[in-house]
Amino acid sequence: KAGVTQTPRYLIKTRGQQVTLSCSPISGHRSVSWYQQTPGQGLQFLFEYFSETQRNKGNFPGRFSGRQFSNSRSEMNVSTLELGDSALYLCASSFSGTNYGYTFGSGTRLTVV
Amino acid sequence: AQTVTQSQPEMSVQEAETVTLSCTYDTSESDYYLFWYKQPPSRQMILVIRQEAYKQQNATENRFSVNFQKAAKSFSLKISDSQLGDAAMYFCAYRREGGSQGNLIFGKGTKLSVKP
Numbered sequence: 414k415a416g417v418t419q420t421p422r423y424l425i426k427t428r429g430q431q432v433t434l435s436c437s438p439i440s441g442h443r444s445v446s447w448y449q450q451t452p453g454q455g456l457q458f459l460f461e462y463f464s465e466t467q468r469n470k471g472n473f474p475g476r477f478s479g480r481q482f483s484n485s486r487s488e489m490n491v492s493t494l495e496l497g498d499s500a501l502y503l504c505a506s507s508f509s510g511t512n513y514g515y516t517f518g519s520g521t522r523l524t525v526v
Numbered sequence: 527a528q529t530v531t532q533s534q535p536e537m538s539v540q541e542a543e544t545v546t547l548s549c550t551y552d553t554s555e556s557d558y559y560l561f562w563y564k565q566p567p568s569r570q571m572i573l574v575i576r577q578e579a580y581k582q583q584n585a586t587e588n589r590f591s592v593n594f595q596k597a598a599k600s601f602s603l604k605i606s607d608s609q610l611g612d613a614a615m616y617f618c619a620y621r622r623e624g625g626s627q628g629n630l631i632f633g634k635g636t637k638l639s640v641k642p
Contacts, residue, residue: 416570446629456617458629469629501569505630514561515630517571 415439417506417518425524431492434521438485438506445487446515447479450501459502462487494525528553530620532633539608540641546593547603547636549618555579557623560594560601561630566614574616577601579623605638613640 418437426432438445446469447459458471462481479489485506491498501522505515529552539545551560562574577585577594584592589606605612615637619630 448630448632455634456630456632458631461629471629503569503571505571514573514576516573517563519568519570522569 417504417516419502419504419518419521421521422519423522423524425526426494428494428496428525430494431490432494432523433488433490434502434504434523436487436489436504436506436518438487438504439516442506442508442516443485444507445481445485446505446507447487447489448503448505449473450503450520451499456503459489491523496525499523499525528555528558528620528622528631530618530631530633532616532618532636534636535634536637536639538639538641539605539612541608541610543608544604544606545608545638547605547616547618547638549601549603549633551599551601551618551620553599553620553622555622559621559623560592561619561621562590562592562601562603563617563619563632564612564614565617565635571617575603608640610640610642613638 420435444463446461450456461469465481476492481487501520503520505517507515531550558579560577563571564574565571575587591604593602615635617635618633621630
């Protein structure tokens with residue numbers, strides 16, 4: 414079956430702009446989580462959605478937001494981009510947010526200039 | 527707050543040899559899950575192995591096994607018969623019990639090189 418699909422793979426944006434990243438989970442998976450990966454901070458949890466509801470949120474400013482659609486696809490949005498938002502953004506899906514592990518996508522590499 | 531520490535930023539192993547990656551964590555929870563993820567240059571995080579804290583038996587997946595010491599809060603990964611394809615970043619991760627607590631807490635990672 415198809416894996417977790419993240420689009421686009423690469424993105425270059427200018428400071429102050431906004432960006433939307435997309436994640437399509439594995440068919441049947443209802444939980445989608447987002448992580449930010451940077452060389453300095455490592456992997457940090459952004460938020461998790463389950464059945465269209467955000468049920469867990471990391472410690473990020475309100476510029477970072479997300480949503481989940483009825484087909485479990487998820488989007489995350491970053492408004493008023495800052496240079497420090499440059500990172501690899503990873504999406505992970507699981508059947509119900511259980512502890513059987515999560516399947517990750519290959520990420521979106523965002524560069525803010 | 528829970529934390530995960532990987533004290534070895536880089537490790538190197540000869541092909542066909544065995545290597546052990548270290549991971550320690552801090553938590554006040556009694557029920558939780560531990561994972562090792564592999565991230566090759568393709569960027570995709572791949573689950574290598576998982577361990578339930580309530581299980582005393584160490585998890586094994588083919589050439590990969592863990593040494594889980596709950597009292598010491600230690601969770602090391604042993605890779606036997608190392609292969610060139612094992613070269614990657616390895617991340618140790620913790621997740622507390624409970625379906626609504628969906629986030630993984632990652633260590634900083636260990637970069638593993640495999641020499642032919």
